Amino acid sequence: MTRQITYAEAINEALDEILREDESVFLLGEDIGHYGGVFKVTKGLYDKFGGERVIDTPISESGFIGLGIGAAMTGLKPIIEIMWVDFTLVAIDQILNQAAKFSYMSGGQTKVPLVIRTQGGGGRGNGAQHSQSLEGLFAQFPGIKVVCPSTPYDVKGLLKSSVAENGPVIFIEHKMLYNTKGEVPEEDYSIPLGKADIKRKGSDVTIVSLSRMVQFSLDAAKELEKEGIDAEIIDLRSLAPLDTETVIESVKKTNRLVVVHEAHTTFGWGAEIVSQVQQDAFDYLDGPIIRVGAEDVPIPYNLELEKEVLPQVKDIVKAVKEALYIEVK
Amino acid sequence: MKIPVNLPKMGLTMEEATIVKWLKQAGDVVNKNDVLLEVETDKSVLEIEAPTAGTVIERLFDEGDSIKVSETICILENGEKGTDEKTTNPVNVQDPPVVQEESIIVAATSSKNAPMYPRFPNKPVSPAARRKAHEMGLTAEEIQSIKGSGPRNRVILRDITSYSKQVNPVSQTTNVEHNVIDSNVEFEKLTTIRSLTAKKLTESFRDVPQFMIKKSIDVTNINDIKNKLSELNIKISLNDFIIQGVSQAIQKNRIVNNYFIETENEMRIQKNNKINVGLAVAIDGGLVVPVVKDADQLSLVDIARKRDDLIQKARTNRLTPNDMNEGTITISNLGAFGVDEFNAIINKPEAAILAVGSVVKQPVVNEADEIVVKPILTITASFDHRILDGAVAAQFMKDLSAILESKDWKIV
Incomplete structure (x- = not known):
């Protein structure tokens, strides 16, 4: 059996390998050096690679992202950690x-090989300014x-490809995933950007999600299986590039679609998926597409209230039944 | 603006048509309602008219080509400015003359390369179900008969797929190569009418348990009345007497007028109120069955006039779907060919068909035990055993025989 490590350890390992392999890479962020990052993702890297390659910054997101852009344009490959995705808004x-x-405005004369690592989502009772899912905002640009x-x-595989991308990437981890374990091979590998992954094969309904909602969808699929419903779970893995082809192919097979995201439902990226699917696979749809997302209120501190606002496994189960006309509104 | 001209649905069972003749060339200027082409469909030839004035800019099919319902046949340019083809609502020429409620609207779509599947205005059908139904070649009538299991009775994919399992239990594979005797054998594509006949009769032969009852009928009285009317220059044929006689025998035995209907998960009897008698007519390339409607209400003169009109239309391929639908019983008469007697295959979903032979002079023992010569007609009727049983059929034949042998006729 392949060894099991946590999500945080996998990122740490990827950073370690990248720093070792490529001298032009350096890390930049708040509390990533001595402290090892608030989620311990950069733990030990300062000791290994020193203060010139693992650099602590003041609380000045706009400033050090600007620094990173300049460094990237002049030949380095910065990996910047923004402690919470919510703070990207001060540096937007x-x-x-x-x-x-x-790159566009210079007619391709310059590239910005910059990776901004950050983490988002709720589940820890961190409140409205520390729990958002902003991936759709960036995908709009x-x-x-x-x-x-x-x-x-x-x-691990996607971080490797992001650093090799030679253009800006926002890499949004999830705070609730850092301690989750999974199989990661010892040998080197990477995963190309823009390829969705079918995390579970199924025939009755397609569930599209990413980040933490993938595990929620898998848990929902287990519940549904007890009732004889066979769900296919697609993990988009990236919103840009967006792998609609995998989604369309799946919908052509299942004829039903549920899109699940932790971002707020209204104007959430789920609507984009719905739009593309209805346009390209209209004649394969056997019922309306259902979206599952956060309620349209700021995310509460209170853990119980937070659960009410964020999508839960039961919400996905319910949406699937609705999509299959088992529960009709 | 480019106006696509699509093949309209002109009858319940119409799925496709074959182009008989193009009357307009590409480049021809046409007025609204000018006939563009003739198509052979549902056992008749129909004209497709221009929906608007303009110029024929492209013909998409040649004579002899088969076109599916709602497929674009040709494109007109009407000289007006407008949105391009993709966003134009295709125009269906000629409203279907028969069935308004089952009319089909072709949806305009902005999606590139997307085929257009028929929509059913008063019947909710999911997109996937519409696509599947189209692939399976289900007719509008068949789709209307499906009860949807989705919300607000929407027909969804599973309704269509379960319908298919009911209707098409027999696979249709026949390997043509096995039948090739020598390399000089020629093949001929079936005409629309031939393939329709083949399909319908195969279904009937396969699905309907049919039994036959034969009856010899003395037509002395019919001959007398016929001859007297002939002297008055009123031409009534034996068929007209049989049509009236059958409709009256049905009045006494309504069960013979019923349909047997099979849907996805039930079988039922449809009790028809009207008595509409179909008459099988041989024409070039096949068989058509024009229908004399409300035959029980008509006099012999009315029937003769109606029958004559229908046969003329049949011989010139001008029957409309309306002339051929809603029959409740069929008569097939091969008497003109000197056939003594024969069996016919039921015209589904009807309950019976009468096979009428020729009138032959025969020695008959009369009530006084004398041998006399009488004109005798032999009628063999086939019945659908699912609708009725032998005793009922026998009573019907007995009543029919009594009516045909009587002097009691509604002449005018």
């Missing part, structure tokens, strides 16, 4: 107006790739 001009656009891994295996 640097990310979306600068990093995402330089051309010029930056958006990656949201769901397993230790995926997070």
